[in-house]
Amino acid sequence: MTISKTVRKKSSPVPVKDRAYSLDSTSKLSSTMQIPLVSVVEDLDEKSSSHLEVFQPNRQPQKIELGRKELIIGRVSECGIYLPYSNVSRQHARVFGKGEEFLVEDLDSTNGTFVNGVKISRCILRNNDQIRIGETRIQFVQRKFRV
Amino acid sequence: MAKSVSEKIYVTFWGTRGSISTPGSSTEKYGGNTSCVSLQHDKTTIILDAGTGIRNLGIDLFQQMKQNNTGLKLHLFLSHTHWDHIQGLPFFVPAYLKGAKLAIYGSPKKEAFLESILQRQMDVNYFPVEMNALAADISINEISKEKLNIGGLTIDWQEQVYHPGGCVRYRFTAGNKKVVYATDVELDKMFDQRNKTSKNKALQKEYLKFIHGADLLIADGQYTTEEYPTKVGYGHSSIPLVIETAYQQKVKQLAIFHHEPQHSDSFLDRLCSQFTQKYAAKKPPMTIFWAREGMTVPV
Numbered sequence: 545m546t547i548s549k550t551v552r553k554k555s556s557p558v559p560v561k562d563r564a565y566s567l568d569s570t571s572k573l574s575s576t577m578q579i580p581l582v583s584v585v586e587d588l589d590e591k592s593s594s595h596l597e598v599f600q601p602n603r604q605p606q607k608i609e610l611g612r613k614e615l616i617i618g619r620v621s622e623c624g625i626y627l628p629y630s631n632v633s634r635q636h637a638r639v640f641g642k643g644e645e646f647l648v649e650d651l652d653s654t655n656g657t658f659v660n661g662v663k664i665s666r667c668i669l670r671n672n673d674q675i676r677i678g679e680t681r682i683q684f685v686q687r688k689f690r691v
Numbered sequence: 692m693a694k695s696v697s698e699k700i701y702v703t704f705w706g707t708r709g710s711i712s713t714p715g716s717s718t719e720k721y722g723g724n725t726s727c728v729s730l731q732h733d734k735t736t737i738i739l740d741a742g743t744g745i746r747n748l749g750i751d752l753f754q755q756m757k758q759n760n761t762g763l764k765l766h767l768f769l770s771h772t773h774w775d776h777i778q779g780l781p782f783f784v785p786a787y788l789k790g791a792k793l794a795i796y797g798s799p800k801k802e803a804f805l806e807s808i809l810q811r812q813m814d815v816n817y818f819p820v821e822m823n824a825l826a827a828d829i830s831i832n833e834i835s836k837e838k839l840n841i842g843g844l845t846i847d848w849q850e851q852v853y854h855p856g857g858c859v860r861y862r863f864t865a866g867n868k869k870v871v872y873a874t875d876v877e878l879d880k881m882f883d884q885r886n887k888t889s890k891n892k893a894l895q896k897e898y899l900k901f902i903h904g905a906d907l908l909i910a911d912g913q914y915t916t917e918e919y920p921t922k923v924g925y926g927h928s929s930i931p932l933v934i935e936t937a938y939q940q941k942v943k944q945l946a947i948f949h950h951e952p953q954h955s956d957s958f959l960d961r962l963c964s965q966f967t968q969k970y971a972a973k974k975p976p977m978t979i980f981w982a983r984e985g986m987t988v989p990v
Contacts, residue, residue, distance in 0.1 A: 661967060662978065665701055668985030670720040
C-alpha cells in the first residue's frame with residue numbers, strides 16, 4: 545500500500561515593492577489628529593440609553609430613564625413606578641442592570657409579570673419588549689452603541 | 692389553597708439555537724448559543740444538555756456559589772451527544788471546581804461510549820484540557836428503565852428514534868407539575884400518514900402519552916412548513932405540526948426550541964406573532980412562545 549503524502553508548498557513572499565502598501569507606509573495614510581480611544585468609549589457610553597415607556601389605563605404615557613439603580617414597580621407610593629391598582633402587588637417587580645444588560649424580575653407577585661405575553665420569573669430585556677403588569681403596559685426601549 | 696412553593700419549577704433558557712451557535716446582532720434577542728436549559732426545583736439544579744449556552748450557566752452558578760457560600764451539586768441530562776448538545780461542557784466553570792459534584796446522565800444506547808464520547812471531545816487535538824484533569828467530582832451514568840428521583844423531582848424518559856443517532860426526551864414531575872424536554876425529533880416522520888406500521892403507531896402513542904397535559908413542553912421547532920421538505924431526515928420538526936400535536940394533547944405552555952441557525956430575531960418574531968395569537972384565542976387557550984436566552988419561566 546502506498547501512502548501519499550501531501551506537502552504544503554510554502555508560498556514565496558511577495559516583495560515589499562509589489563504590495564499595495566507596506567507596513568512602513570501606513571502612518572502616511574492615517575489621520576494627523578489623534579483621537580484617544582477612552583474619549584470615544586465615553587462618548588458612545590453617553591449615547592447609549594435605555595428607558596421605559598409606561599402606559600397606564602386613562603393616563604398620559606410616562607417615560608422613565610434607566611440607570612444603575614434598580615427600579616421597583618408596585619402598588620406602594622415609594623415605588624419608582626407606582627401602579628395604584630388592586631391587581632398589582634405592593635412590590636410587584638423590579639428592573640435592574642447587570643453587566644451590559646437590563647433585566648426584569650417578578651418579586652413573587654400574586655398576579656404575575658409578563659414579557660411579550662409570557663409569564664416570567666426573570667428575563668433579560670431586549671429593545672421593544674413589552675412588560676405587562678395588571679392592565680399596565682411597559683415598553684423597554686434601548687439604544688446601544690458599541691466600539 | 693395556594694400551591695406549595697416546593698412544587699414550583701423554574702425553567703431558564705441558556706441556549707436555544709439548534710445545530711450551531713450563531714452570535715451576532717441579528718440573533719441577540721432569542722440568542723445564539725446552542726441547547727442548554729436549567730430547571731430549579733427547591734434546592735435541586737437540573738441541567739438539560741451542554742450546548743454552548745452552558746458556559747453562561749456555569750458563570751452564573753459560580754457567582755451564586757460565591758455569594759451564598761454553598762457547594763455545587765449538579766445533575767446534567769444529555770438528550771444526545773451531537774455537537775450542539777455537548778460542545779459547551781469544556782467551558783463549564785463548575786467542572787473545574789474542586790468539591791463541585793456533577794452527575795452526567797445519558798442514554799444507555801450509548802453503552803460505555805457516553806464516557807468516551809465526552810472524553811474524546813476533550814482530547815488534546817480538540818481542546819487543551821483533558822477531561823481527567825477536571826477538578827470536580829464527575830460521574831457519568833447511563834439512565835435505566837426505572838424512574839429516577841432527585842430531590843423532589845421524578846424523572847422519566849423515552850428514546851426518540853426519529854433523530855439520526857437517536858435522542859432521549861425527558862419528563863420532570865414535581866407534585867402535579869410536569870415539564871417535558873423533547874428536542875431533536877422529526878415529528879413529521881413519526882406522524883407521516885404513509886407510515887402505518889404497528890411499530891410507528893406504538894411510537895406515536897408513546898410520544899402523545901408522554902407529552903399529554905404537560906405544564907411546559909420544550910419542543911424542537913426548527914423548520915417552517917416551507918423549509919421542511921428540503922430537510923427531511925435531518926431529525927427536526929416543522930413548527931405547525933409540533934404546535935398542533937401539543938394542543939391536541941392539552942399542553943398548557945409550549946416553548947418552541949432549537950431554532951434554525953438561519954432564522955433571525957425578526958423572522959422568529961414574525962413566526963411568534965403568527966402562532967401565538969391563534970392559539971391564545973382558542974378554547975381552551977395554549978400559551979406558545981419562542982424560547983429565548985436569559986428568560987426564566989415559573990411552572
